[in-house]
Amino acid sequence: MTTVAAPSAGTALDRVDGPEKVTGRARYAYENVPADLAYAVVVQATVSRGEVRAVDADSVLQLPGMIATIWHENAPRLAPVEDAELTVLQSPRVAYRGQVVAVVVAETLESATEAARLLRVDYRPEPHDVELRPDHPGMYRPDHVNPNYATDSELGDPDTALAFASVVVDATYTTPAQHHNPIEPHATVALWDADGLTLYDATQSTSGVRATIAPLFALPPESVRVISPYVGGGFGGKGAPHAQVVLAALAAKQVGRPVKLAATRRQMFAVTGYRTPTVQRVRLGADEDGKLSAIVHEAFEQTATIKEFAEQTTVVTRMMYAAPHRRTSHRLVRLDVPVPTWMRAPGETPGMFALESAMDELAVACGIDPVELRVRNEPTIDPERGLPFSSRNLVACLRGGAERFGWAGRDPEPGVRRRGRQLIGTGVASSTYPVYRMPSQASARAEPGGGFTVRIAAADIGTGARTVLTQIAADALRVPPAQVRMEVGDSALPRASVAGGSSGTASWGTAVLRACEGLMDALHRRAGDVPPGGLEASADTAEELRSQRPLSRHAYGAQFAEVGVDLDTGEVRVLRLLGAFAAGRIINPKTARSQLIGGMTMGLSMALLEESVMDLEFGDYLNRDLAQYHVAACADVRDVDAFWIEEEDPDLNPMGSKGIGEIGIVGTAAAIANAVYHATGIRVRDLPIRLDRLI
Numbered sequence: 001m002t003t004v005a006a007p008s009a010g011t012a013l014d015r016v017d018g019p020e021k022v023t024g025r026a027r028y029a030y031e032n033v034p035a036d037l038a039y040a041v042v043v044q045a046t047v048s049r050g051e052v053r054a055v056d057a058d059s060v061l062q063l064p065g066m067i068a069t070i071w072h073e074n075a076p077r078l079a080p081v082e083d084a085e086l087t088v089l090q091s092p093r094v095a096y097r098g099q100v101v102a103v104v105v106a107e108t109l110e111s112a113t114e115a116a117r118l119l120r121v122d123y124r125p126e127p128h129d130v131e132l133r134p135d136h137p138g139m140y141r142p143d144h145v146n147p148n149y150a151t152d153s154e155l156g157d158p159d160t161a162l163a164f165a166s167v168v169v170d171a172t173y174t175t176p177a178q179h180h181n182p183i184e185p186h187a188t189v190a191l192w193d194a195d196g197l198t199l200y201d202a203t204q205s206t207s208g209v210r211a212t213i214a215p216l217f218a219l220p221p222e223s224v225r226v227i228s229p230y231v232g233g234g235f236g237g238k239g240a241p242h243a244q245v246v247l248a249a250l251a252a253k254q255v256g257r258p259v260k261l262a263a264t265r266r267q268m269f270a271v272t273g274y275r276t277p278t279v280q281r282v283r284l285g286a287d288e289d290g291k292l293s294a295i296v297h298e299a300f301e302q303t304a305t306i307k308e309f310a311e312q313t314t315v316v317t318r319m320m321y322a323a324p325h326r327r328t329s330h331r332l333v334r335l336d337v338p339v340p341t342w343m344r345a346p347g348e349t350p351g352m353f354a355l356e357s358a359m360d361e362l363a364v365a366c367g368i369d370p371v372e373l374r375v376r377n378e379p380t381i382d383p384e385r386g387l388p389f390s391s392r393n394l395v396a397c398l399r400g401g402a403e404r405f406g407w408a409g410r411d412p413e414p415g416v417r418r419r420g421r422q423l424i425g426t427g428v429a430s431s432t433y434p435v436y437r438m439p440s441q442a443s444a445r446a447e448p449g450g451g452f453t454v455r456i457a458a459a460d461i462g463t464g465a466r467t468v469l470t471q472i473a474a475d476a477l478r479v480p481p482a483q484v485r486m487e488v489g490d491s492a493l494p495r496a497s498v499a500g501g502s503s504g505t506a507s508w509g510t511a512v513l514r515a516c517e518g519l520m521d522a523l524h525r526r527a528g529d530v531p532p533g534g535l536e537a538s539a540d541t542a543e544e545l546r547s548q549r550p551l552s553r554h555a556y557g558a559q560f561a562e563v564g565v566d567l568d569t570g571e572v573r574v575l576r577l578l579g580a581f582a583a584g585r586i587i588n589p590k591t592a593r594s595q596l597i598g599g600m601t602m603g604l605s606m607a608l609l610e611e612s613v614m615d616l617e618f619g620d621y622l623n624r625d626l627a628q629y630h631v632a633a634c635a636d637v638r639d640v641d642a643f644w645i646e647e648e649d650p651d652l653n654p655m656g657s658k659g660i661g662e663i664g665i666v667g668t669a670a671a672i673a674n675a676v677y678h679a680t681g682i683r684v685r686d687l688p689i690r691l692d693r694l695i
């Protein structure tokens with residue numbers, strides 16, 4: 001007799017890897033210690049532009065435990081690939097301060113660190129330019145913006161519409177450079193043997209690292225194996241391999257031994273990516289009732305000289321609100337700076353800070369409640385693509401959030417509520433994130449001794465992916481989750497897409513589900529009999545994805561904030577943060593809530609604290625550690641909560657889920673800035689909201 005297990009999806013299953021993590025058995029990249037291991041430490045350029053004239057390897061030769069110094073003159077040649085961030089130590093050119101110009105390898109980490117400190121490098125410096133200015137003569141129009149959106153868009157005649165609008169908001173907002181600071185810094189252990197290259201790497205995509213690194217060493221992908229079962233956070237910084245992965249592999253090749261290379265926290269501020277600073281001009285035209293006639297959103301951003309990274313900052317504005325006239329654009333300048341990369345909701349995060357701040361300014365100018373203003377400008381179809389929405393419950397989030405937050409009866413007058421030494425204010429902002437889905441493969445196997453093993457090269461970067469995939473598999477196999485063993489984080493497993501773009505559950509979950517369905521069919525044909533060698537089925541979702549019908553698919557949310565601003569010091573405290581989300585079916589309420597409030601906390605941090613400060617003279621980010629680059633600490637995070645509304649959307653994927661990894665950060669900073677305006681009457685358009693911007 002068969003008993004069917006109760007569905008696991010929808011229940012708050014504890015993390016299946018929780019015990020490994022809290023008992024220290026989970027092994028992270030840096031904790032791998034192959035025999036004969038050597039330690040590598042990087043030497044970073046101390047000029048912002050120029051050339052390495054000489055590396056004096058003799059200067060460290062006599063240090064104890066020294067094995068090798070590697071620089072552009074003696075480094076193994078890499079195959080030429082387009083990504084100049086990865087073709088390390090191939091030329092004397094220095095493109096930014098902090099770029100790796102040499103690697104020293106030694107018997108111990110201490111020896112290597114000392115050698116890196118003492119190594120004499122002589123430079124021929126050139127004048128540098130590291131300042132992002134919207135009027136920079138080098139501003140150019142990139143061919144497209146990430147991941148592949150049109151650079152500009154235009155509908156109707158926004159200039160004329162603005163000229164005739166009854167109410168106009170015209171404001172410029174800036175967001176600073178921000179650096180990811182996952183608890184686990186980037187780390188790689190590289191090992192060459194007869195089979196090729198093995199990398200223990202902290203990454204959001206073992207399949208991606210394999211595909212990117214193999215060609216650099218002229219290897220077929222099968223000759224590179226990337227192992228990454230546990231990752232201590234990524235936020236996009238580990239979405240693609242950076243220089244240290246190549247350097248570890250290259251050093252291991254050079255010295256003929258396994259090599260371990262970790263970026264220190266300080267090194268991460270130059271070599272593992274960051275969020276570009278932005279300057280954004282937003283113009284909104286509306287009638288007296290707050291109905292938008294025109295939206296113009298222009299973004300100015302920086303990229304590196306060695307690689308273009310074009311953040312899609314204003315793309316979100318193309319689908320957010322209805323307006324007959326609209327223009328969005330992106331302009332970039334190549335500066336002598338490190339290469340920017342994805343950082344949690346790249347594009348939406350800075351873009352929605354500007355748009356949602358401007359919407360608040362419009363609400364004030366029109367004398368309309370900011371929740372109501374957004375509801376009035378709700379589009380019926382995607383304004384840019386002309387497609388129906390698969391589901392769009394922004395209004396339900398705004399209304400539902402307002403009710404739970406206690407928004408009704410809010411006095412719009414700024415700067416009039418006092419509680420003790422604080423001025424009190426509340427603010428709201430919309431949130432959204434696209435629904436991405438990527439092809440993936442998976443396998444499911446019925447084990448002869450009972451139980452199931454499901455394999456996919458997915459990455460659990462702390463999100464709970466392993467747990468949620470276990471739930472999806474358990475339901476498809478009609479067994480309790482305890483009978484499913486989920487293997488992830490290894491490029492030897494069936495190929496999977498990156499843990500990025502909030503696409504993991506949708507992409508990997510579909511592959512897991514299809515593999516399990518295939519296995520169930522096979523078992524059914526055998527009347528449930530598992531052969532002595534076990535029974536396996538596999539799936540590839542590429543075809544299924546191609547047949548998706550065109551619709552506008554996005555998750556939505558509304559962020560509500562209450563702040564207290566100290567009357568004397570200008571110190572801002574976020575007293576309450578509430579997010580209301582509509583993200584399809586929630587598969588695990590516990591891990592989902594953690595993702596959402598985690599994103600909101602990062603948004604709080606962005607609003608008040610995070611800022612990488614560029615020193616124009618030295619051409620480098622100054623505050624390169626957690627003592628100087630402030631992220632929200634427990635004391636900054638008080639009452640942060642998230643909830644979601646039930647959303648049925650049959651046009652997403654078999655699970656009916658939308659991504660939740662990134663939407664939590666989107667809109668949060670605007671909600672807080674809008675609350676600060678309500679508290680103080682001061683409109684802060686430049687993040688972070690520092691004390692000096694309020695007094």
Ligand code: MOS
Pocket residue numbers: 204234235236237239342343344345346499500501502662
């Ligand atoms: Mo996320 S920035 O797509 O890793």
